[in-house]
């Protein structure tokens with residue numbers, strides 16, 4: 001009996017030691033920003049359910065407060081509109097296309113959310129990328145995987161690098177993704193490598209991504225078709241956005257000289273009220289704009305981080321595993337906790 005108890009204690013000690021080793025925070029990275037700015041901020045807007053009517057007033061507001069953020073788009077109409085996140089305007093709609101071109105002219109970044117809401121085969125992806133380039137005059141620097149699109153790159157179990165997580169997810173995950181599989185009809189990894197610079201890997205509840213991932217953006221040797229990965233901060237809907245950007249967090253971002261790239265769905269409905277921007281959205285933007293931040297598109301901030309002293313492209317194994325544990329933890333918390341309460 002005593003032998004069993006001893007073994008359990010020993011196993012628990014080894015587990016605790018391993019966890020402590022991986023979770024011990026890496027050296028923080030001190031970065032100075034252009035023009036003496038104190039922190040860097042952007043939004044990466046996932047285009048799910050976005051219509052011109054909903055997002056136009058939101059982008060007018062961002063522009064008015066001096067923000068230049070990153071908006072993802074779909075080039076082609078959805079081929080699986082029964083899945084609600086696949087719905088939304090695309091570059092096939094002339095009025096929406098004109099709006100997107102106008103955003104680009106105003107300094108916003110236009111990125112890709114896959115070529116459409118719904119799975120695509122290689123020829124559609126080639127055509128979609130060509131059309132993106134034809135309309136916007138350049139290929140997207142950022143791609144964000146979308147929901148259940150089978151052409152997503154390194155998604156599902158392959159999103160993970162640490163073998164126990166990959167296996168574990170493989171056991172419970174129902175969907176498979178093939179963007180990186182050269183034997184699949186959905187393959188376009190080579191085009192991602194050729195045209196796209198950054199792909200979002202994980203999302204976190206912390207406003208300062210430099211404390212989560214000091215070496216951002218980063219390469220992963222087991223995911224060669226993606227040039228660089230980057231993390232985002234979780235502002236999925238207005239409640240989370242509001243919570244993430246509350247004044248205490250913005251104070252911290254400023255004090256720590258941090259980087260915040262908020263991942264959100266601005267067009268999914270929660271950011272609007274009575275057809276216009278929700279006052280809570282405006283209140284957060286107003287507070288942010290009053291601070292000495294560098295407000296630039298996500299890829300401009302990531303390019304800049306790569307040029308700073310001390311940056312190395314490859315993640316250490318410890319940092320890689322740490323990122324995965326923290327993401328898992330964030331996902332568990334998001335699943336268990338109700339949305340924050342607001343007055």
Ligand SMILES: [Zn+2]
Pocket residue numbers: 046047048085113145146147
């Ligand atoms: Zn999406």
